[in-house]
Amino acid sequence: xxxxxxxxxxxxxxxxxxxxxxxxxxxxxxxxxxxxxxxxxxxxxxxxxxxxxxxxxxxxxxxxxxxxxxxxxxxxxxxxxxxxxxxxxxxxxxxxxxxxxxxxxxxxxxxxxxxxxxxxxxxxxxxxxxxxxxxxxxxxxxxxxxxxxxxxxxxxxxxxxxxxxxxxxxxxxxxxxxxxxxxxxxxxxxxxxxxxxxxxxxxxxxxxxxxxxxxxxxxxxxxx
Amino acid sequence: xxxxxxxxxxxxxxxxxxxxxxxxxxxxxxxxxxxxxxxxxxxxxxxxxxxxxxxxxxxxxxxxxxxxxxxxxxxxxxxxxxxxxxxxxxxxxxxxxxxxxxxxxxxxxxxxxxxxxxxxxxxxxxxxxxxxxxxxxxxxxxxxxxxxxxxxxxxxxxxxxxxxxxxxxxxxxxxxxxxxxxxxxxxxxxxxxxxxxxxxxxxxxxxxxxxxxxxxxxxxxxxx
Numbered sequence: 001x002x003x004x005x006x007x008x009x010x011x012x013x014x015x016x017x018x019x020x021x022x023x024x025x026x027x028x029x030x031x032x033x034x035x036x037x038x039x040x041x042x043x044x045x046x047x048x049x050x051x052x053x054x055x056x057x058x059x060x061x062x063x064x065x066x067x068x069x070x071x072x073x074x075x076x077x078x079x080x081x082x083x084x085x086x087x088x089x090x091x092x093x094x095x096x097x098x099x100x101x102x103x104x105x106x107x108x109x110x111x112x113x114x115x116x117x118x119x120x121x122x123x124x125x126x127x128x129x130x131x132x133x134x135x136x137x138x139x140x141x142x143x144x145x146x147x148x149x150x151x152x153x154x155x156x157x158x159x160x161x162x163x164x165x166x167x168x169x170x171x172x173x174x175x176x177x178x179x180x181x182x183x184x185x186x187x188x189x190x191x192x193x194x195x196x197x198x199x200x201x202x203x204x205x206x207x208x209x210x211x212x213x214x215x216x217x218x219x220x221x222x223x224x
Numbered sequence: 225x226x227x228x229x230x231x232x233x234x235x236x237x238x239x240x241x242x243x244x245x246x247x248x249x250x251x252x253x254x255x256x257x258x259x260x261x262x263x264x265x266x267x268x269x270x271x272x273x274x275x276x277x278x279x280x281x282x283x284x285x286x287x288x289x290x291x292x293x294x295x296x297x298x299x300x301x302x303x304x305x306x307x308x309x310x311x312x313x314x315x316x317x318x319x320x321x322x323x324x325x326x327x328x329x330x331x332x333x334x335x336x337x338x339x340x341x342x343x344x345x346x347x348x349x350x351x352x353x354x355x356x357x358x359x360x361x362x363x364x365x366x367x368x369x370x371x372x373x374x375x376x377x378x379x380x381x382x383x384x385x386x387x388x389x390x391x392x393x394x395x396x397x398x399x400x401x402x403x404x405x406x407x408x409x410x411x412x413x414x415x416x417x418x419x420x421x422x423x424x425x426x427x428x429x430x431x432x433x434x435x436x437x438x439x440x441x442x443x444x445x446x447x448x
Binding site for chain 1 (some may be wrong): 232236348365369371373381397
């Protein structure tokens with residue numbers, strides 16, 4: 001497999017370089033529009049869409065929001081957000097394990113969203129592959145639920161090192177699972193000393209105000 | 225990105241073809257040894273290693289077991305299994321999102337395990353990328369925890385269609401989460417009508433005997 005692997009590395013570098021160019025175009029477009037853009041990355045089932053549902057409810061009437069949803073299959077996630085009254089566009093990757101900047105450009109061109117304050121890009125459920133693909137976002141958010149085990153930041157270090165914000169979800173389940181929250185906080189702090197660390201429960205609403213305040217603060221800083 | 229993408233598809237096809245050749249060598253080796261080989265695939269934190277810990281305890285003294293553990297980083301999972309007294313070899317992929325057959329060949333050559341009845345290969349935590357890489361296993365097992373949400377089989381159809389066995393884990397958490405077990409069973413049945421479907425809790429031990437009986441049955445069938 002040696003020759004193929006060397007070729008694969010070469011092709012991957014060119015794909016990443018082409019992705020960087022598309023991401024730079026997106027970033028310029030978002031800057032001109034004054035839109036804050038968040039790239040959410042996690043395992044399948046960590047609660048990204050549920051966090052967005054809570055966020056939409058909390059920020060209703062305060063900020064104009066929209067979402068791009070990445071999935072292998074089904075329109076389900078975009079439908080969940082449209083039901084809450086925000087514009088949402090589904091990207092179906094058809095097997096691909098991450099979103100790339102070209103897909104986001106295509107989705108935004110098709111969707112023709114109205115002007116928004118914050119655009120959420122919910123990546124394909126995968127804690128590994130999306131990490132390397134810049135989507136023109138202001139920052140990445142790593143989402144980790146308390147049911148996934150406290151060893152995850154050190155087992156999947158790249159995303160926790162790159163995400164400016166780590167959001168712990170499903171904190172309401174802490175009494176029912178073994179999850180050492182302080183160990184996770186320490187691991188994330190080691191990988192990413194400047195990162196922000198939030199603990200939330202979309203069921204009880206705990207931590208949602210702090211998360212929304214962070215978005216408001218980052219939006220104001222971008223527009224300052 | 226068009227040219228790079230076409231090249232990437234071409235390189236990927238050659239990588240998969242090379243992988244198939246290595247997998248065929250492994251399969252012949254496992255057949256000669258009479259070893260049943262299981263390739264476990266799931267999201268990060270679904271409880272694959274904990275299921276293996278329970279399995280090792282349940283089958284102690286009955287079957288000779290060994291494990292190959294795939295992770296991006298840390299030796300943690302192999303250490304957990306060695307603590308239970310079975311030989312376990314860690315493969316660190318250093319960023320790669322799945323195991324391939326060459327890595328398994330290299331790990332087995334280095335580890336020089338004694339003769340075993342069942343070899344577990346625990347893939348990197350990723351519900352997508354490992355699906356396409358044959359490791360010479362007898363069958364794939366998809367592991368899904370009840371905390372991940374009941375929409376997952378249709379959102380990640382490839383693995384649930386290919387895995388001969390789906391194991392639901394963390395069933396003890398069912399009272400605390402929204403998870404429609406029958407909806408999941410129906411989705412898996414649609415994707416994979418011949419598949420087996422097991423519900424387990426590594427905490428309470430529910431379903432572990434049925435899972436171990438399945439392994440015994442498959443081992444007997446392989447050696448018949």
